[in-house]
């Protein structure tokens with residue numbers, strides 16, 4: 001049904017890059033934030049300034065992970081370890097939370113200025129899933145998930161939300177760990193084997209594989225289909241529409 005195996009009863013959708021085109025906004029906010037940080041770090045240490053690579057660095061170290069994990073993971077790849085700091089750190093503080101807060105300021109400004117449109121294919125898929133009686137959750141690492149879902153007009157189509165706020169409250173490990181997807185399946189009343197994960201990030205399909213979910217749909221809008229397959233996707237499509245067309249029957 002809907003390009004999914006017959007035993008699937010629920011769909012667990014990632015948000016940024018799967019339901020909405022906001023992966024691009026996150027990526028740009030990270031690039032601006034990390035480049036500011038790296039320039040300052042180069043001045044302070046006398047080391048050369050090597051900018052953040054919005055393709056490789058983003059896809060491997062940042063995409064799909066909770067905000068602070070993204071900061072730690074990318075900076076570790078450059079041999080930089082920062083003190084953790086605290087949630088209220090000002091945006092120019094050289095701590096994990098300070099850098100994360102700076103990125104969030106840039107992101108929120110962009111989202112408020114430009115709004116959020118859903119991907120049309122994803123909107124169609126959500127409606128089709130609802131009509132077919134499939135249960136539906138959004139599972140995002142983003143603490144901005146609720147606002148983005150609302151701005152895209154998808155709130156009523158998603159029965160459960162597990163996001164960056166939930167993860168903090170429930171002390172869940174972020175993607176690539178499967179914890180947030182497992183909680184969403186539990187809240188929908190299905191077993192992991194009965195749920196399909198929809199993900200555009202390497203960390204996200206890896207979480208789908210780690211949780212032994214019934215099916216993992218990789219959504220590739222940036223040319224990383226091979227990496228999605230290698231890390232856990234059972235099928236890769238460039239838009240959820242393709243599953244409706246039956247071009248990728250499971």
Ligand SMILES: O=P(O)(O)OC[C@H]1O[C@@H](O)[C@H](O)[C@@H](O)[C@@H]1O
Pocket residue numbers: 015016023026027062063064065066067070104107140141142143144145164201
């Ligand atoms: O900073 P936020 O809004 O809590 O989002 C955390 C992460 O959420 C994910 O959905 C994005 O892929 C990442 O780029 C982002 O860093």
